[in-house]
Amino acid sequence: MRSSWVRGAGALLAVGALFTTSACGADSGSKDTSHKPAGRVNLTFWGWAPGYDKSVAMFNASHPDIHVTFQKTAGGSAGGYSKMLNAVKAGNAPCLAQVGYETLPSFAAAGALQDVGQYANKSKDQYVDWTWKSVSVADQVYGIPLDTGPEAMFYRADLLKKFKQPVPTTWEEFAKVAKAIHKADPSVEMATPPGDGYDVAGLTWQAGGKWFGTEGSKWQVNIDSPESRKVAAYWQDLLDAKVLKTTPALDAKWMADADKDKVVAHIGAVWVNTFLSQNLKGSAGKWAVAPLPQWAKGDKAGANNGGSSTAVLKGCKDQKEAVEFADWFSRSKGSVENLIKNTGIYPASKDGLALPAVNAPSKFYGGQKIFDVFKEAAADTDNTWQWGPTMAQVEADFTDGMKKAIAGDASVTDALTTTQDKTIEAMKAQGLNVSKG
C-alpha cells in the first residue's frame, strides 16, 4: 500500500517529473551529439500499440540522420495519456506520442501539443480528409493521422450455424439471436454490452447522434441525446433479459471463454482483429466479420471507435524531423504493411488503403477478406463527429456509469445523464462556454 502511495502521489504531486526524467531518457527532442555522429537528430516516441517498434526499427535503418527511440507506455486511458501530460507539464516530454483522435482535442485544450502545420500541411492531401480534421483544431495541425477505427461485428460463423441462427443484419435481429442462443444454451452468450464511453459513442455515432458540437464560441454537450438514449435502451433491454456476457470484453477470461465456444460475437473496431487472431487458439479459423447490425433493414450506417495519430508534443525542438518520421510511419509501404499485420490498423493514408495487405484474405477469419467489410464501414461513417475538450473525464465517468449499469446498480440511461451533468460541470469549472445541446 505504501509503495503505491509513492506512485500515486508522486505522479500527481509532479514529483512524477523525477520518475519520467529517468524513465524516458534525456534525449527527448534535444540534440545530444556527443556520442552520436554529428548532426544526427534523436527523437523519442511514446506509444503502446504492438508492432510500432518494428516500424520504428525500419525507419532507423533507412534514415541515418534521424534516430527514433520507441518507448512503450501503458495504454492511453490506462495511464499512457497521464504520463504524457505529466511529462509535458514537467517540461521533459518526448517529441512524438501515440494520441487517439478522441483525446487529441483534450490534449490540445490542455496545451500539450505543438502546432506543426508548417511542416505537416504539405502531406495533407495524402490522407483521408476527415482524419486530417481529426489531427487539427481550428487551423492548427498537431500531428499526422495513422489509422481509423471502422467498426464491424466479429462473429462465430460455426456457432450461429450450430444454433440455427442467421447472421444478424439489424439490431433487432441481433437481440433476437442473442435471446434465442442463450435460451438454447444458457452457458453461451452472444456478446458483451458496450463497456466504456467510446463503445457507446461509436454506437451513438452510427445511430446519427453527436456528443459534442460548437456554436460560435460555445460548446454544446449532447451526450444525453435521443440517439444515445436509443442505444442505451437497446442494451438495457438485453442486460435486463440477462443474455449478455457481463464480464469485461477481451480480457483473459473473455479469451478463455471465447475459445471454449461460449461467446458468439463481438462488436468492435478493426483493431480488434489482431486482438482476436493473436490471443485465440481453439477458435481460430471459425471467426468471421460482418457489417454492424443496422437500426433499420437495408440501412448502411457505419461507426468508428478509435483511430489514432502520431502527435507532436509541446516543447519538441526537432519538429521538422518529428513530422518527417510521423509522415513516414503512416505512409511508407513497409511501415503500413507491418502496422496492418501486427497492430491491426486500418490506414488513414490513401496510399496505405491501396496496399495489397488491405485486401489480403485472413486465415484466422476462415479465409475472408475482412478489410472489405471495414472499407465499406469507413465509407459509411459520418465524418462530422466531434470530440470534446475533456475526454479523459468523460471517459472515466462514462466507464463508471457503464460498470454500474452492467452490475445492475443503475441503468445505461443513468450513465448518459450522469456523464452529461459531470461533463458540463467539469467544462464550466474550467471557464469554458458550454450549454446543453
Place this chain on the structure above:
Amino acid sequence: MTITTVRSGTVVARGERPAARRRRLSRGRTRSAWLFLAPFWVLFLATFIAPICYAVEQSLFALHRDGLGLTAPTTRFVALDNYVRAVQDSEFLSSLVRVVGLGVVQVPLMLGLSLLLALLLDSASVRWPGVFRTLFFLPYALPGVIAAIMWSYLYQPGISPLAKAAGQLGHDVDFTAPAMTLPDIGNMVTWGWTGYNMLIIFAALKAVPAELFEAAALDGCSGWRIAWHIKIPNVRGALILTTVFSIIGMVQLYAEPDILRGITNTITSDYTPILAAQKASDAGNYQYAAAQSVVLALLTLVLSFTFLKFTQRKGAGE
C-alpha cells in the same frame, strides 16, 4: 573524508588545552554528523517537503480557459475553491468513508492475526521459528502491484483455482460480485501486510525482559495467561505503531483496487481517495488533484494523531 577530519583533529590537538581540544573535536563530530545526515535531509526535503509545498500551492489555483478553450489554459488564484469543491464532491467523500470503513474492519483483524502469529512464534513450543518467520514475512517481499495482479487471477471467474475448488465442494463463489469487492481488497491487504506487522510485534516480544517471565512463572502463571498479562501489555507500543502504520496505509489504498478494476464492475474510477486524485490529474486538473491530496493528508494526520492521543490517554490512566 570524516576519517581525515578526525585524524587531523587528533594530530592538531596534541599539546593543546583539553577544553579547546574537546571543542575542536566536537566541532569535527558535528560536521561529520551533518555529513551523514545530509543525504537524508536532501532527499527528505526534495522528495517529501518540497512536493507537499508544491501541492499546497497548486491547490490554491484553478484552470481557466475562455470560450472554446482551444489554446493552453491559464491558472488563476482561487484561494480555497478547490477545497470547497472537494468537501462537496460526493464521490470523493464516499471514497474517504469507504477506506476508513474498510480500515475499521480490516486493521483490527489483520493486527489480531499478526499478534497471534507473533505470540505463536515466540511461544516455547514452536518448531522451526526461523522458517515460519520467513514464510509469514514473504508476502511483504512481493511488490504490491505484483501481488495485486496475482490475486486478481485468483479472483477471476473461470480462471480462479479458489473458485474452482469451492465449486467442487458445492459452493458457488464469485469473487467479482459487488458484495465481495471490499472483502477481496481486505484479504489482499491482510495477506500482504500481516507478516510485516507480525515482525514488528515479534521484535518487541523479543525485547521483553526475561525476568518478567521468571517472576510470572514463579507466581504460577503459564501459557496463555503469560501472553495475556505479560506479553501483550509489553508490546503495546508495537501494536500502536503498527496500527498507525496500517491506518495510514489503508487511507492511501491504491494498487489493490486499481488492479481489481480490470476484473470487476464494482470499482469505479474514484473508488479510493488516491484513485480520485489520480482521476482528476488524468483529466488535466492537477490543481483539484492537489487539493484532494492535501485533504487526504490532513485526514491521515487527524486519524493517526487521534489514535495516538487516545491510546496515550488510556495508557496514562492505567
